Amino acid sequence: MFLRSFGFALLLSCPGVPHAQSPAEPCPAPQLDGGFLVPEQETYLHESSLMYACSAGQKPAVEGWWATTVCLNGLWSHTPQCINEDACFTPNIPNGKYNESPEGLWYREGSVIRVKCDEGYKHQTWGATASCRKGAWSSLPVCERSETSCDEPPKVQHAVVLQKYQDIFSADSEVRYECEHGYSLEGTNARKSILCVAGSWAIVPSCIKEISKPGAGDDVDTSGGIKKPVDGSRARGRGTASAAAAAAAAGGAASAAAAASAAAGGSTASETGSGTTSDRTESTSSPLTIAVVNCGSYPKVKNGDVVRRTQMFLKYACNGFYKRVGPEKVMCYNNDTWSTLPTCKEAFCQLDLDEYTNYKFQESGTIILKERETKSVACIWENFSSRITCAQGKVRLTQCCHYMDHYYQRCN
Structure with a gap:
């Protein structure tokens, strides 16, 4: 007897041993005012169906002139109820x-x-x-x-968006990308936000493989390799073969020889005061361009960003509502400076609809239009709208007009 009792207790306490499931609970008969139940019982088994209908002037609380509810482990899928037929x-x-x-x-x-x-x-x-x-x-x-909303942000390889996924974003929504470890956003810090403006996203970043920066005493040639100056002098290291090659490419043999002599540590003719015309030209020429990694972090352009990077130049573009003024490409000089940067000039109009109450707009808030863009904004009357145009940075509005008014000809 003791062994049987012990074995039963052990069976109940051992994990992994299946236990008998408790039976599903039945449902009590619901109270229904103004109607009747079919079938009528005191209790209903689990998963039993119950139909009901209501008296004249009333209807079930769900669609249809009769309704069905189901018993689910002691509870009805919906409580039978008769409501006024005008509800x-x-x-x-x-x-x-x-x-x-x-x-x-x-x-x-x-x-x-x-x-x-x-x-x-x-x-x-x-x-x-x-x-x-x-x-x-x-x-x-x-x-x-809304025509000003955006689809999901564009996919960027090696990056994620730092928020919950959604497929529609309202105007002025901002999302932030972050690159995976070992990658960085081109021309920016480790993170960057983009804005939804007038139905499209601003310039989308790209994640690029991080490149180790050369040390203070290193030099980078145009092939991308790092080489150490023979005498430890960074300035003289940059004037080796690249200087001679640049001079030879210019067609001056004497200049090439002078450059080679300078690379070897010798004096040029210009240094001794008896130089030729070629020597004087070489000494006053603009600095040479070198690999962009030599100039350190990329220069920032307000409302613009780097959209392409090669070994020898950076290519800039402005955000969707700006236009570029100045050079498209930026290069690194051998004196650790960058060439002239472009600027991004505004090329959009902004209009606060709340300031134009006499136009009776249906919408509210601020809208943004690109240069030479035209939009229609609905007015409170059906099929009436106003045409809003951005031209040379200024906004032009028409009065609210009917769609059938020959494309607003009588609204101008």
Whole structure:
């Protein structure tokens, strides 16, 4: 007897041994005012179905003139309820949210809901509310995608976006990229944000393999290799074969010889005061361009960024609402300086719709247009809108006009 009791206790205490599952609970019969249940029972087994209908002037709290509920482990999938036939069911409004009903699944006659569109969406018409009348909703608002919203941020190899994924972003949304270990954003620090402006993302970064910087006494030739100066002098190390090659390429044999002599540590003719014309030209020429890694961190251009990097130059581009002024390429000189940088000049217009209340715009907030871009902004009257144009940095608006007015000819 003792052994049998001990064995039973051991079976209950051993992990991994299957235990008998407790049976699913039945459901008690629900109370239903103003209707009847089929079948009528005191209790209903798990997964049993129960149908019900309501008396004249009433209807079930879910769609249809009769309804079905299911017993699920002691609870009904929905509690049977009969409501006034003039009540409204919870509406389905894609991409929009509205105030919940205190009744749960339905709204009383005369209830009003106010719809707020999700991020990146706007109201299709000027109406943002709906009311329950005689069991139906009056003109439910529709949320459509805004033309100023953006798709998901572009994919960047070796990078992630530092936020939860979503496929629609509203205007002015900002996302931040970060590169994986061993990579860095080209021409920037380890992180960078891009902005959604007027339906498109600003210039997207790229993650490049990090390159070890040369030491203070190293020199980088045009083939990308690092070589040590023979005498430890960085300045003289840069004037070796590259100086002689540059002079020879210019077609001057004497200049090439002079450059080679300088590379070997000898004096040029110009240093002794008896130099030739070629010698004087060599001594006053502009600095030589060398590999860009020699100049350290890349120079920053406000509202622009590096979009291409080669061994010998950086290529800059401006963000979507700016235009470049100045050189497109920037090079590194052998005196540790950069060539002239470009600048990014504004090429957009900005308009605060809230400041133009007399135009009766349906939308609010600020819109941004690129240079020579035209947009239509809906007014509060159906099929009426205003045309807004950006030209030479200035905004031009038309009055609210009907779509059928021959493409706004009578609005100008």
